[in-house]
Amino acid sequence: GENVEQHPSTLSVQEGDSAVIKCTYSDSASNYFPWYKQELGKRPQLIIDIRSNVGEKKDQRIAVTLNKTAKHFSLHITETQPEDSAVYFCAARDTGRRALTFGSGTRLQVQP
């Protein structure tokens, strides 16, 4: 099955700085890569996703890039704000199970 590795496990940045979270996946046939944000005590919610037919996608301050050759994808958050503080999960759709396999999560702390 799919294996997704996520780094770093924790990330602390100053407000206004950029944050980058990286993930690698193992199944070269995976075709869908979402990112979820989980605020403290809340459920995970989708913030952005990318499919394998594009290399980059942006939505305001967040962007995701995908390198299919290297089997890695990254989340970029610019101009970070305290409300960006949360745990972020990357995921890849396992073509065998046809379900999402998640990374282990990154706890982002934005210092005011």
Added chain:
Amino acid sequence: DADVTQTPRNRITKTGKRIMLECSQTKGHDRMYWYRQDPGLGLRLIYYSFDVKDINKGEISDGYSVSRQAQAKFSLSLESAIPNQTALYFCATSENTGELFFGEGSRLTVL
């Protein structure tokens, strides 16, 4: 608003007890999932179902069973709970190819 509802939200039980976590949804989605969340381990897939007659094991199905009673209901059972099943459990739904919609989670503690 259409939503995914989990019951109970919190449960404390003893080793060896049978526990059922229930999930219902009003989103009209065919696909339903159970994930388990542990600190530092992310969200791991326990079981998933693409329709009422379809049940599939995930990566950590041992010690768990599920029942898809209707399109809108998907329950997770622990036949004989053990302490290392202490975790936060999430039910989720999705349409064919896209976003997962999570319930609020069920926190289970096994003593």
